[in-house]
Each structure stands twice: as structure tokens, then as C-alpha cells.
Amino acid sequence: MSDTFFTAPPHWQWLVILYFFFGGLAGGSYLIAVLADFFGDASDRGLARLGYYVALPAVGIGGLLLIGDLTRPERFWHMLVMSERGWPILKYWSPMSVGSWGLLAFGGLAFLSFLGALAESGRAPAALSVLRHGPLARLIAGLGGLGAFFLAGYTGVLLAVTNRPVWSDTPLLGFLFLVSANSIAAAALILLGRWQGVGSSSMARLARMDRWLIVLELLALIAFVLSLGPVARVWVLLLGVVLAGLVAPLALHWRPDLLGSLTAPAAAVLVVVGGFMLRVVIVLAAEAV
Amino acid sequence: MPEPMGFFTDTTVCIGCKACEVACKEWNQLPSTDGGANTLSGHSYDNTRQLDGIHWRHVKFVEQFAADREGGRWLMMSDVCKHCVQAGCLEVCPTGAIIRTEFDTVVIQSNVCNGCRDCIAACPFGVIGTNPVSGTAQKCTLCYDRMQVGLTPACAKACPTESIKFGPIASLRRTARARVERLQGQGRTRAYLYGDDETILGGLNSFYLLEDRPEVYGLPAAPKLPSRNLVPGSLWSGLGALLVGLVGLVSFRQRRMEENGATGGEGRRNV
Numbered sequence: 001m002s003d004t005f006f007t008a009p010p011h012w013q014w015l016v017i018l019y020f021f022f023g024g025l026a027g028g029s030y031l032i033a034v035l036a037d038f039f040g041d042a043s044d045r046g047l048a049r050l051g052y053y054v055a056l057p058a059v060g061i062g063g064l065l066l067i068g069d070l071t072r073p074e075r076f077w078h079m080l081v082m083s084e085r086g087w088p089i090l091k092y093w094s095p096m097s098v099g100s101w102g103l104l105a106f107g108g109l110a111f112l113s114f115l116g117a118l119a120e121s122g123r124a125p126a127a128l129s130v131l132r133h134g135p136l137a138r139l140i141a142g143l144g145g146l147g148a149f150f151l152a153g154y155t156g157v158l159l160a161v162t163n164r165p166v167w168s169d170t171p172l173l174g175f176l177f178l179v180s181a182n183s184i185a186a187a188a189l190i191l192l193g194r195w196q197g198v199g200s201s202s203m204a205r206l207a208r209m210d211r212w213l214i215v216l217e218l219l220a221l222i223a224f225v226l227s228l229g230p231v232a233r234v235w236v237l238l239l240g241v242v243l244a245g246l247v248a249p250l251a252l253h254w255r256p257d258l259l260g261s262l263t264a265p266a267a268a269v270l271v272v273v274g275g276f277m278l279r280v281v282i283v284l285a286a287e288a289v
Numbered sequence: 290m291p292e293p294m295g296f297f298t299d300t301t302v303c304i305g306c307k308a309c310e311v312a313c314k315e316w317n318q319l320p321s322t323d324g325g326a327n328t329l330s331g332h333s334y335d336n337t338r339q340l341d342g343i344h345w346r347h348v349k350f351v352e353q354f355a356a357d358r359e360g361g362r363w364l365m366m367s368d369v370c371k372h373c374v375q376a377g378c379l380e381v382c383p384t385g386a387i388i389r390t391e392f393d394t395v396v397i398q399s400n401v402c403n404g405c406r407d408c409i410a411a412c413p414f415g416v417i418g419t420n421p422v423s424g425t426a427q428k429c430t431l432c433y434d435r436m437q438v439g440l441t442p443a444c445a446k447a448c449p450t451e452s453i454k455f456g457p458i459a460s461l462r463r464t465a466r467a468r469v470e471r472l473q474g475q476g477r478t479r480a481y482l483y484g485d486d487e488t489i490l491g492g493l494n495s496f497y498l499l500e501d502r503p504e505v506y507g508l509p510a511a512p513k514l515p516s517r518n519l520v521p522g523s524l525w526s527g528l529g530a531l532l533v534g535l536v537g538l539v540s541f542r543q544r545r546m547e548e549n550g551a552t553g554g555e556g557r558r559n560v
Contacts, residue, residue, distance in 0.1 A: 149533075
């Protein structure tokens with residue numbers, strides 16, 4: 001019998017699942033914005049702005065969800081400061097400790113990029129465009145991009161660094177969550193981009209990126225199940241995620257005229273919902289054992 | 290510096306009276322389940338069911354009976370936090386609420402804990418739970434308050450058969466090994482010690498004398514530290530970041546190159 005079966009569930013449920021979703025969306029959106037800024041051209045700037053607009057509220061909501069999940073929410077700051085001594089606390093070997101600092105740092109950078117995006121579109125004082133153009137903006141985007149990678153993936157590592165069934169039976173959860181987070185974000189930006197009037201060439205590249213990410217996620221999910229060993233039977237629970245959240249959108253990408261003009265948005269909705277369901281299944285599967 | 294202190298629980302003399310549970314609840318002022326509603330487990334004479342935030346001692350009843358009730362046996366074991374030398378809960382706690390004391394025991398400071406519950410998922414033995422009164426994660430403190438004034442923990446004090454022995458780890462280990470030898474000599478050849486040396490999490494400061502496989506008592510055979518997954522998990526995530534970055538780079542780069550091609554290599558327009 002697996003040694004992980006003798007442990008107790010932490011009752012991380014809907015608030016944590018929603019945090020995993022919004023944290024992934026925030027990290028992924030920011031990262032796509034940075035990629036568009038660094039590797040795209042001027043026509044991609046609208047897409048980059050959209051990514052920054054999504055990242056800040058998503059990370060804000062994520063932070064609030066996490067605080068709400070504490071059984072003593074008024075003590076949330078104990079994550080960062082030793083309550084008795086007033087010194088900062090950082091345990092680099094505890095993903096939750098590192099994650100708290102990562103969330104704070106990423107939130108700050110996402111805020112600066114958000115202001116820069118507002119300034120670029122004329123909705124904030126022009127002086128703030130130093131946050132969007134020039135060396136300072138590049139520094140913020142570079143650091144924020146690293147933070148975005150971290151935010152998208154550390155939640156999977158956090159689950160692995162426990163003794164719970166499924167979560168701690170594999171080292172691949174961080175990998176899976178990271179890929180899935182970026183896939184969710186690409187799909188969300190495809191949906192919002194249509195509504196926000198992002199250029200059609202940016203949208204095409206975004207769709208291509210998501211296509212590759214879905215394939216990568218499918219491979220990651222297969223590797224994840226194979227690495228589970230004695231608890232690999234969890235694949236049954238993931239079947240819905242695979243079919244509705246990965247295979248169906250891939251089919252829609254492959255046959256772009258299957259549903260007429262609704263094909264692209266339908267694929268994107270499936271990817272977003274599938275990414276959410278992936279987190280539901282992974283978090284609750286351990287609770288059910 | 291005081292020497293490491295702990296429990297040695299000899300399950301062969303436990304009679305399942307649960308005096309330790311009661312003494313623990315009284316001394317530590319732990320609340321009753323569901324406000325005192327009398328609910329039975331329905332599948333066992335044991336109605337405590339588990340260790341958690343309001344049950345820091347739990348006398349397990351392992352009831353092994355044949356379907357026809359012909360043969361059978363009771364195994365009883367007073368379970369408690371193992372105060373591991375390498376403690377998973379202490380490792381992951383982000384607030385520093387979980388500390389190692391001068392007695393080499395592991396204590397959760399209730400005034401610091403903010404209820405993130407990472408320690409509950411990290412404990413290899415499922416010992417920790419949330420106390421609904423304090424809203425914090427709680428478990429056995431090995432009566433830290435009593436130890437600081439030289440008193441024996443409440444459970445060991447109350448135990449009528451000395452199944453729970455309290456003392457310095459070194460002397461408890463000597464007692465325990467002598468006891469195993471005596472039992473073996475009496476023909477009880479299955480007797481062995483669980484957690485009395487460094488092989489399990491660097492040593493358990495609450496260790497046991499058992500007469501069956503650990504799983505039979507609800508104990509993991511080879512408990513591990515949560516941090517075993519930290520480096521592999523991070524490296525795999527790093528690989529994921531690399532792949533996602535590459536996908537992004539190719540998706541946006543390709544466009545730039547196409548455009549460069551389309552404008553006859555004169556470079557991008559809207560720079």
C-alpha cells in the first residue's frame with residue numbers, strides 16, 4: 001500500500017482551485033504579453049497591452065482567494081513577516097513560502113506593467129509610459145516574465161511537496177500546470193482579443209501558440225499519468241479533461257471551418273474550461289483518496 | 290540544553306481504556322466533536338476515529354475477526370504525533386509557526402499559525418488537523434508546558450498500564466530494546482520497534498513496539514519527507530518553462546521573419 005494513503009487531507013478546495021486557475025491565467029497572460037513585446041513587432045503591442053490588462057486583476061483575485069482560504073485570514077501577513085519578531089521570513093525549501101513572496105513580487109510588477117499599458121493607450125498620465133517603453137519597461141517585463149513562469153508553475157510543485165496521494169506521487173505537476181496555465185491564457189486572450197479588437201495577425205499567432213501548447217499539454221498529461229505508478233488509475237477522472245479540454249479544441253484548430261465563425265471561440269472556451277477542470281480533478285482527486 | 294525527550298508506546302500492554310485521550314483533552318482543554326453530539330463510528334468500538342486538531346491522542350482499535358467470529362484478536366495502539374527528527378510539517382510551514390523545541394519535540398505555535406494547512410498535507414502520518422475553536426492547525430505538543438516545569442505529559446501520567454512511557458529518548462530506546470528481547474524470548478517473535486532508529490525520518494521521538502506490519506496499525510512502512518519532490522519538481526517545471534518559452538518565441542519570431550521576407554528584407558515597418 002502506498003505510504004501516501006496514511007496522510008490527512010488539508011481540505012484545499014474551491015478557493016484553492018480557483019486560485020490555481022487565476023494564478024495560472026495571470027502568469028500566462030503576462031508571459032504572452034512579454035513574448036509579444038520582446039519577439040513580436042509593433043502590431044503586437046495591442047495584444048501585449050491586453051495581456052497586462054488581464055494579468056493584474058487575475059493576480060489580485062488570486063491573492064484574495066488565497067487569503068480567503070486561510071482559516072485565520074487576518075494573519076495572512078504571517079506568510080511574509082515573522083509575527084513575533086517583525087523580520088521577513090523566507091524558507092526557500094517551502095514552496096508556499098517562496099510562493100507568497102513570488103505572488104507579492106509578481107503582483108507589484110504586474111501593477112507597473114498595467115500602468116504602462118494604460119499610459120500607452122492614453123488612459124493614464126503620459127509620464128507613466130516609461131513603464132511601457134525604454135530600458136525600465138524592459139527590465140520590468142523581463143523580471144515580470146520570470147515571475148510569470150514561476151507563478152504558472154510553482155502551484156504544481158507546492159502540491160508535489162506534500163505527502164498526499166497523486167500530488168506527491170509524481171514530480172511532473174509543476175510542468176503540467178505551467179504548460180496548462182499558458183494554454184489557458186492564450187485561449188483567454190483569443191476570446192478577449194476578438195472583443196478588444198486585437199489585430200488579426202496577432203490573433204493568428206496566438207492561435208498557433210495555443211495549438212502547440214495544447215499538444216504539449218497532452219504530452220505532459222500522458223507523462224503525468226504514467227509517472228503516477230500505483231495511483232495511475234486517476235486517469236479515469238482525467239478523461240473528460242483530455243477529451244473536452246484538449247482533443248476537442250485540437251480538432252477545432254485542425255478543421256477551422258467546422259463551426260463557421262464560432263470555431264475559434266469554441267476552441268478557446270473549451271481550453272479555458274478544460275484548464276479549470278484539470279485543476280479541479282487534480283486537487284479533489286487527492287481529497288477523495 | 291536538555292536531552293531529547295519523547296514517548297515509547299508499548300502496544301502489547303495497551304488495554305484500550307482511552308484514559309490517555311481523556312487526560313490529553315482535559316489538560317490541553319480540547320473541545321469535543323460536534324459540540325458534544327454523541328455520534329458513533331458505526332464500524333468499530335473506536336469512536337475517536339482519527340488524530341486531528343482536537344484529538345491529539347487516539348487509541349486505535351485494530352479489530353481483526355473472521356467472518357464467522359471463530360477466531361480473532363484485538364490490537365490496541367495509543368497513537369500520537371511522532372515528533373519526527375526530520376519533520377515534514379516543520380519543513381513546509383511558511384510562517385515559522387512550527388518550531389523544534391529544546392526537548393527535540395515539534396510544536397505548532399497557535400498564535401503564529403494562520404491556517405494555510407500545508408502542514409496537514411505534509412505530515413506523513415496524518416496527525417495534524419484544524420482546531421475549529423482556534424482556527425489553527427494543531428497537534429500533540431508533547432505537553433510542552435508541563436515539560437518546561439519538569440512534569441510528565443498528561444497522557445503518560447494517566448496511562449494505567451505504562452503502555453505510554455515518557456523520558457529521555459536514549460533511555461527509552463534501551464528500555465524498548467530490552468522489552469523486545471524479553472517478548473522474543475517468550476516466543477512472541479513478531480515483536481519489533483517502529484521508529485526507534487534513524488531509518489525512519491531520522492528517528493521518531495515517539496516510537497512504538499508493534500506485533501504486526503506497520504500498515505496494520507495504520508502507519509506507513511517507509512514515510513518520506515515532502516521535500517524529496519522539491520528539486521525534481523522544480524527542474525521539470527524549469528523544462529516546462531523552457532518549452533513554453535520556445536513555443537512562444539517561435540510563434541512570434543516566425544511572424545517577424547515572414548514580414549521581413551515580405552518587405553524584401555528591408556526590415557520591419559512599424560518599428
